[in-house]
Amino acid sequence: MYLKTTNLTFFPKSLVSSEGVEYGLAQINDKSRLVIAADSNELNVFDGEATEQGDRQLLIAPLSPHNAAALRSQLSFLQPRPLGLQTSAGMGDRLGLATPGHVRAARKAGDKIAPIFAQQSMREMARTFRTPQQVMDDATWGIFQEGWQGVVGADADHLKTTDDIDQCLATGFTFFTIDPGAYVDNRAETASLGELSELAAGLPADLQPRASGLLGKTFNIEGLSLTFDEPLLLKAAVKYGGAVGHVANMYRHLKEAASQRPFELEVSVDETDQPTSHAEHLYIASELKRLGVRWVSLAPRYIGRFEKGVDYIGDTAAFEDDFAGHAAIARTFGPYKLSLHSGSDKFSIYPAAMRQTQGLVHLKTAGTSYLEALRTIAALDPDLFCQIYSFAREHYETDKVSYHVSAELGRAPLPAEVEDLPALLEQFDAREILHVTFGSVLTAKSASGEPVFHDRFMATLQNNPEAYAANLERHFERHLMPFVPSI
Numbered sequence: 122m123y124l125k126t127t128n129l130t131f132f133p134k135s136l137v138s139s140e141g142v143e144y145g146l147a148q149i150n151d152k153s154r155l156v157i158a159a160d161s162n163e164l165n166v167f168d169g170e171a172t173e174q175g176d177r178q179l180l181i182a183p184l185s186p187h188n189a190a191a192l193r194s195q196l197s198f199l200q201p202r203p204l205g206l207q208t209s210a211g212m213g214d215r216l217g218l219a220t221p222g223h224v225r226a227a228r229k230a231g232d233k234i235a236p237i238f239a240q241q242s243m244r245e246m247a248r249t250f251r252t253p254q255q256v257m258d259d260a261t262w263g264i265f266q267e268g269w270q271g272v273v274g275a276d277a278d279h280l281k282t283t284d285d286i287d288q289c290l291a292t293g294f295t296f297f298t299i300d301p302g303a304y305v306d307n308r309a310e311t312a313s314l315g316e317l318s319e320l321a322a323g324l325p326a327d328l329q330p331r332a333s334g335l336l337g338k339t340f341n342i343e344g345l346s347l348t349f350d351e352p353l354l355l356k357a358a359v360k361y362g363g364a365v366g367h368v369a370n371m372y373r374h375l376k377e378a379a380s381q382r383p384f385e386l387e388v389s390v391d392e393t394d395q396p397t398s399h400a401e402h403l404y405i406a407s408e409l410k411r412l413g414v415r416w417v418s419l420a421p422r423y424i425g426r427f428e429k430g431v432d433y434i435g436d437t438a439a440f441e442d443d444f445a446g447h448a449a450i451a452r453t454f455g456p457y458k459l460s461l462h463s464g465s466d467k468f469s470i471y472p473a474a475m476r477q478t479q480g481l482v483h484l485k486t487a488g489t490s491y492l493e494a495l496r497t498i499a500a501l502d503p504d505l506f507c508q509i510y511s512f513a514r515e516h517y518e519t520d521k522v523s524y525h526v527s528a529e530l531g532r533a534p535l536p537a538e539v540e541d542l543p544a545l546l547e548q549f550d551a552r553e554i555l556h557v558t559f560g561s562v563l564t565a566k567s568a569s570g571e572p573v574f575h576d577r578f579m580a581t582l583q584n585n586p587e588a589y590a591a592n593l594e595r596h597f598e599r600h601l602m603p604f605v606p607s608i
């Protein structure tokens with residue numbers, strides 16, 4: 122390979138040749154650069170500085186959005202695609218630096234788990250001032266750096282509006298997670314039968330309970346027996362009818378906008394107040410099907426508590442019992458995968474999730490890559506870590522509002538008392554406090570408008586990529602291996 126003969130310092134796994142063109146990612150003056158060797162006309166699609174090297178051209182190009190798109194068009198393994206029913210795992214990256222570590226963990230799982238490296242919700246993007254394009258491109262560069270050539274998906278997470286869909290579709294996302302949470306009517310939980318009838322009457326004509334065809338029907342699904350009498354159907358329709366209608370509208374919009382481009386859909390109602398019962402899950406699946414929606418995974422709100430960045434809180438045996446019913450419904454009405462949202466660190470339920478779904482499962486993790494960044498910083502720049510922890514404590518009460526967390530400031534160690542910094546990341550309350558304040562930390566500005574933490578935070582990780590990647594690899598290996606089928 123010609124590139125290996127140059128005196129440039131390449132990320133060794135990035136080197137690849139395709140159709141006579143060589144590509145690599147090199148470190149040049151502390152910056153990552155795309156380097157390409159080819160005939161001059163092969164280089165036209167990239168922006169950069171070309172030099173003559175004998176009978177070939179050498180192009181050194183910045184990691185720009187244009188070059189990321191050009192690279193995806195030339196190296197098809199970088200293009201996200203639908204993953205179908207394969208066991209899959211999404212690893213969100215709020216910093217744009219985590220993909221190399223994620224790739225290394227995915228490698229440990231062999232080809233048993235289809236990974237999603239580009240994954241971010243609109244909420245998290247807003248909190249960190251990132252765009253769908255940046256999320257996509259950061260993942261592209263990380264995949265390229267590590268030379269991952271297996272299949273990859275890209276998850277536009279928790280989309281709430283058609284405008285969200287349009288933005289993410291334009292950027293090349295292939296996995297669309299539709300969140301109709303705003304249309305879930307929790308009044309159904311406490312309403313009387315009369316009130317349910319009244320609320321149901323307010324649903325659009327095509328979502329009226331009788332239109333569902335479920336009234337009086339009995340389902341026997343793998344030992345689960347469900348009869349839709351009037352109260353059960355009314356409650357399900359009132360609670361989820363509007364949500365089903367919203368998903369159907371989003372799906373139709375996506376299908377039309379995507380035209381010939383392949384995509385897949387996930388339906389998530391995980392961020393609601395009350396768990397999704399089996400009857401409600403069946404109602405959602407039956408109604409989505411009747412309305413012509415096709416989806417590949419669904420995230421009910423399971424029993425117990427799925428708090429951010431900590432293990433499952435609840436009775437794991439009761440979880441498995443309940444989850445078994447959801448898995449049976451997913452097999453019967455799809456098959457589709459059950460999706461585990463807020464899936465980070467739910468180590469105590471992974472075996473049950475794998476047992477009951479037999480691999481028809483999608484694990485979604487988002488924020489703990491940020492906690493691994495903090496672990497890396499605790500080792501390399503303890504002073505910065507301590508400042509961040511103090512700041513996080515001050516912002517926790519405000520920042521926790523849109524998350525499922527139960528940490529209390531009073532139970533988290535005071536900054537002055539902390540002796541072992543990495544151990545702080547294992548303390549339940551401190552962990553959640555650090556987890557949900559990422560947006561405030563990364564965007565904090567001083568009185569003069571300078572970033573308080575951001576630049577030093579990012580520089581520490583960028584200057585020590587191996588340290589960060591090693592922490593991520595170790596952390597995510599623990600997440601992925603329980604989903605690798607044992608032979």
Ligand SMILES: [Zn+2]
Binds near residue numbers: 279389391392462463
């Ligand atoms: Zn979620």
